[in-house]
Amino acid sequence: MTILDHRAPNTAAQPPIRRVLAVRELPILLILAAIIIATGIAQPRFFSASSLRSILLWIPLLTVVAMGQMMVIITRGIDVSVGSMIGLSGMIVAMALRDYPGIGVAGGAVVGMGVGAALGTFNGLLVAALDIPPIVATLGTLGMYRGLVFIVSGGRQVYAYELPDSLQRLSISGPFAQQVVPWVVIVAVVAAVATYAFLGFARTGRNIYAVGGNPPAAALRGLPVRRVAFLAYLLTGTAAGLAGVLYCSRFPSVNPAEVGVGYELLVIAAVVIGGTSVFGGSGSVVGVFLGCLLLGTINVALSVLHIPDAWQKTIYGLIILIAVIVDDLVWRRLQHFGR
């Protein structure tokens, strides 16, 4: 979706081959295709409904948070507290649904997103109102929120059997035939489409690119730079809150020492692999979604190929490196074309 990427060269008047080459997401699509084909050749079982289902189950949590993180990174920020925000909102949702099952899944979602929004507001205030560098502010809240998970829960975990069945069903059943597409996937798709529409067509969404592309210029044009940055953190917090609900739905227990731990790495990886520039101003929903899909595909490919879990981190690290290097090379080549 090059339309969303203001750095992308104007492709309308160029020959078709060059337009294909100019698609910002091309490198990641190629990597994704290579992984799928290689895995499929090594183990034909990879092309099955169950693999597809595993991938579909793996990516929603990541996708939802990555949408917010992408907006933050476009504004030249970063939010390393997302894992702790998923943890704290997930823990509170689990406790709320355990103690007050009457509120239902919808009530749980409201609680989760409310908690997430509050945490995101705090991050946003630190960054936008108090001018604390984003990585420092969210590094602080990463610790604060994680500690709060333990304090709120008293260190005790919530088991799946204590939670309403309707919550688990979100990850099992879906609206379509054979239930191949569970509800959690629908939630993620809705979040992605909403982000796409917001960033592409809403004035505030366009402002996010403007502010990230050149903050002083955006301020001179009279754009509410601080408010835009604040909004990005607020939305990321809300998304992390929603992801907390998805976490409760998918995993057999909500353990304060595990819930959301380390997700910041995965989320930032997905956003960066998706071609979002860490220097701000550029990034696309489609790219980030492909980034999530790539990580999910690798995860499932590893298990289909019976590669031990221990390899996961190594391969994630390599993929991030390869993706940024390839992206960088392709981008430089393109700029040469342009001249």
Place this chain on the structure above:
Amino acid sequence: MHGSHTTASPQGPPPLANTRDTLLLDSVPEIIAAALLAAAVVSAWVLMPSFGDIGYLADKSTVYVESGLMVLAMTLIIVAGHIDLSCASTLGLVGTLIAFCHVRLGIPLETMLVLAVPLGAALGAINGAAVAGLGLPSLVVTLATMALYRGVAQVLIGDHSLSLPQWFVGIDRITVAGTPLRLPLLVLLAAAIVLGLLLHRTVLGRWIVAMGTNSEAARYSGVPVGGVTFLLFVLSGAVSALGAVLMLSRLSVARYDHGAGLELSVVTAVVLGGASIYGGRGTIFGSMLAMLLVAVVQTGMGLGGIREDNQVTAIGALLVVAVIMSNLTSRLRR
């Protein structure tokens, strides 16, 4: 130590934006860290009389030496305008490699100990090559190698703990010349002095500050920006490897997840010590003060029976409060 002299250094005014700053105001972040440290020490002392037990403190101090070493290298890297998130994974991987080669491959431990620092330097060189050579952002590169190095360690030894021979264990128990001071603490102190002199008293140090202030301007002034950047990441890898050796000797076993998550407390300490995350500002003295502050707060909370899980809240809050305080003071003087 060196921090308060930055503006009055014999080489003339530093290439910082605001030369009108007085000596006192320029070291506000260090003063805040020092004040918080004093407050933490006093309150720990008052609340828990056992905090005054020198033997206990000396015993606890060795835990912080490994992160202290990484804090030193991270200070230089952050002042230069970069970040190294892979330092703790480098520590984990070097520790794992030492134990793996010795226990599984039968290579003498002495050989591995000699190779440890070069190994760490090589891992740092990978980061340095990607950042300085390819021009990729250090945040992304070291995020990737953070996962990569930890992953390789996990692939090598999985969930096993590899034990090391008895003669090697217990460097943290060796005291220095009859004082309760432990040997690793002396290593940290020596490293702090060397790197402090490097950053604040040498041309290389001036280059590092210049790069962090404005890397383009530094390049045009003839600073070998790429070379210095590469060197800093190599240094970070080497220092993490030294930390790995100390940690192995202290814990007597190697695990792939040793030091996991330390990168966050290391960055926290550097920022708490007054370094600007955008580069161009920061002192070894400030970082060491902040490291001491974190150590005192954690030791105090540990004595007070606060669980380690809950301590992260306080450390996170400490960081946020310290940065808000330093921001407010800098706003007041404008």
